[in-house]
Amino acid sequence: MKKDAKIIAIHIFLLLASSLLFAFLVAYQFYISAFVMVLLLALQIIYLFRSMNKNTKRLKQFIWAIQYSDFQVGRPGNPIEKEKYPSDLSDTMEKALQQYKKHLQQKESQLQYFQALADHIDLSVFVLTKNGEIEWMNLAARFQTGLQAPKMIDDLVDFHPELPARLRSLHPGDISILQVVRGDECFQLALSAMSFAVLGKTLTVVSMKNIRTVLENKETEAWQKLIRVLTHEIMNSMTPIVSLSELLKDNYRTGKNMENKEEEEKEETQQALETIHRRSNGLLRFVENYRKVIGIPSPVLQVIPVSDLLDSVLQLMKTEAEGLRVLPISVHLQVIADKGQIEQVLINLIKNAKEATSETLYPSIELSAGINSEGRTFIQVSDNGSGIPSDVLERIFVPFFTTKPAGSGIGLSLSRQIMHMHKGSLTATSEMGKGSRFILTFH
Numbered sequence: 001m002k003k004d005a006k007i008i009a010i011h012i013f014l015l016l017a018s019s020l021l022f023a024f025l026v027a028y029q030f031y032i033s034a035f036v037m038v039l040l041l042a043l044q045i046i047y048l049f050r051s052m053n054k055n056t057k058r059l060k061q062f063i064w065a066i067q068y069s070d071f072q073v074g075r076p077g078n079p080i081e082k083e084k085y086p087s088d089l090s091d092t093m094e095k096a097l098q099q100y101k102k103h104l105q106q107k108e109s110q111l112q113y114f115q116a117l118a119d120h121i122d123l124s125v126f127v128l129t130k131n132g133e134i135e136w137m138n139l140a141a142r143f144q145t146g147l148q149a150p151k152m153i154d155d156l157v158d159f160h161p162e163l164p165a166r167l168r169s170l171h172p173g174d175i176s177i178l179q180v181v182r183g184d185e186c187f188q189l190a191l192s193a194m195s196f197a198v199l200g201k202t203l204t205v206v207s208m209k210n211i212r213t214v215l216e217n218k219e220t221e222a223w224q225k226l227i228r229v230l231t232h233e234i235m236n237s238m239t240p241i242v243s244l245s246e247l248l249k250d251n252y253r254t255g256k257n258m259e260n261k262e263e264e265e266k267e268e269t270q271q272a273l274e275t276i277h278r279r280s281n282g283l284l285r286f287v288e289n290y291r292k293v294i295g296i297p298s299p300v301l302q303v304i305p306v307s308d309l310l311d312s313v314l315q316l317m318k319t320e321a322e323g324l325r326v327l328p329i330s331v332h333l334q335v336i337a338d339k340g341q342i343e344q345v346l347i348n349l350i351k352n353a354k355e356a357t358s359e360t361l362y363p364s365i366e367l368s369a370g371i372n373s374e375g376r377t378f379i380q381v382s383d384n385g386s387g388i389p390s391d392v393l394e395r396i397f398v399p400f401f402t403t404k405p406a407g408s409g410i411g412l413s414l415s416r417q418i419m420h421m422h423k424g425s426l427t428a429t430s431e432m433g434k435g436s437r438f439i440l441t442f443h
Contacts, residue, residue, distance in 0.1 A: 011048050018044060124208040128153060128167065135203065144208065166191060167206060177211075182373070186427050187212035213425070216397075220417060296414070299338030299421055306333035306369045306379065313346045313367065321354045327368040333377050335442045337422050342379075342440070345415040345426070349381040349438045352411065356385030356436060372441065382437040388430035396428065 018041050025034035118125060124141035126134055132153040142148055145159040156163045166176050176191040190211045195204050310326045318324055335342075350365060357363035364384045372378050388396065392403060397416045412426075419426040423443045430436035 007051075011044065011051070015041070015044050015048065126167075126206045126208070128204045128206060130202055130204075132168070141208065144210075170206065172204070181429060186429055216416070216420070216425070220420060296341075296417055296421060299341050299418070301336050301338060301422075303334050303336055304339050304342075306335060306377065309335070309339065309342060309346075310367045310369065310379070312339075313343055313350070316343070317347060317350050321350050321365055323357065323363040324350065324365045325367070327366055329369050331371070333369055333371070335377055335379075337442065341418045342422075345418050345440065346379070346381065348411045348415050352438075353381060353383035353385065353436070356387075357383050358385075360385055377442045379440040379442075380437055381440075382435060384435040387432040387434055388428070388436055389432065393428060393430055397426070 018037060022034055022037040022041060025031075025037055119139035121138070122140050124144045125138045126141055127136040129135055134150050134152060134155070137150070145156060147155065147158060150156060153164045153167050156167070160178065160180055162178060166178055170176055170191055170193045172193050172195045174193065178189045178191060180187055180189055187210050190209050191206060193204050193206045195202060197203070307326075307329055310329075314324065314326050346367070350367075353365045354363075357365065362384075366382050367379070368382070369377065369379045397412050416426045419440055425441045426438065427441070428436060428438050
């Protein structure tokens with residue numbers, strides 16, 4: 001910059017000197033020399049003007065390059081730029097541009113890194129403004145919602161009608177559970193949020209994760225712990241009661257030690273002991289049901305054609321379930337599973353469907369199979385029965401929950417655990433008066 005200032009000062013000094021010389025020549029009537037000096041003054045003014053214009057242009061290009069992050073236009077040495085600039089000013093600008101470019105490249109590299117990182121995780125992430133605008137969403141969020149470029153929170157109504165309202169009412173640190181039904185699958189989404197400020201603008205980051213498998217695993221784990229405790233305690237208590245009641249009952253039958261007993265007292269005692277024995281056996285059967293829930297053997301896996309599996313179940317159950325049929329399968333499907341255990345699950349579901357359609361005029365129970373939107377093989381058992389109330393549907397897989405007077409409440413819980421041991425899932429959907437669907441999904 002000092003060099004530029006010296007050059008400008010020299011030009012100004014020459015211009016002043018030429019002006020004084022021109023005045024002197026005119027004063028002493030050296031008109032020809034004065035005319036030549038006028039030409040020199042004009043050349044100096046033009047040169048000074050052009051120099052100032054070049055510097056102004058250079059500054060404009062520098063500002064433009066900074067504003068639009070374009071470092072190719074107007075650089076010294078660039079073929080596009082033919083004009084020469086003062087080397088000191090050009091060098092300073094070039095260094096500034098290079099430094100800014102380097103800093104910008106670092107920021108862009110960091111942005112690309114975090115963008116790739118955010119797109120790689122399977123957690124759906126949204127960045128929202130106070131006005132309900134969606135500033136950014138990662139790849140997982142676009143895939144899960146099926147929306148590529150939503151602008152506002154209200155656009156998410158296409159994914160779930162309740163989601164916009166949930167997002168607006170979600171405060172930092174809160175967790176909200178949203179149940180979503182997609183075709184044959186039902187799952188839960190956990191919504192959580194955090195807030196931060198960028199350049200004076202408050203933003204909210206919302207994460208959305210499918211926790212169906214986590215909830216089901218935690219539910220099963222909790223029930224298994226409870227079952228182990230109950231089994232231990234009840235068995236320790238009931239085994240001696242059953243043994244003692246059997247002994248006393250035999251003594252009364254043989255008349256041992258009963259000489260001094262009145263006949264009526266004997267009869268009452270006999271009835272009491274029989275009641276104790278009957279209840280004890282009932283409790284033992286109850287405990288045995290607990291054992292069934294936690295005592296599922298590890299599956300013996302093999303490749304099974306789905307059509308063969310469904311045909312086998314049809315042969316086993318066609319005489320017991322009216323209206324049972326297998327729908328045609330358009331593609332050749334195979335699953336890796338324990339055939340006996342999966343047959344047990346299907347038979348249990350068919351029996352439940354039979355009870356659900358017992359009062360239906362034209363009962364229909366259908367077995368079907370296919371591939372879902374995630375590329376996984378599924379088997380479906382559907383019926384046209386009475387349906388399951390929504391409050392009951394949420395609890396049908398809880399061990400020992402039942403609405404049947406003579407039911408044990410372990411069939412569906414047992415079936416779900418079998419599917420978990422196959423790394424799969426068992427879900428249900430139902431509509432009152434139209435029937436129910438149970439879907440076995442294999443991984």
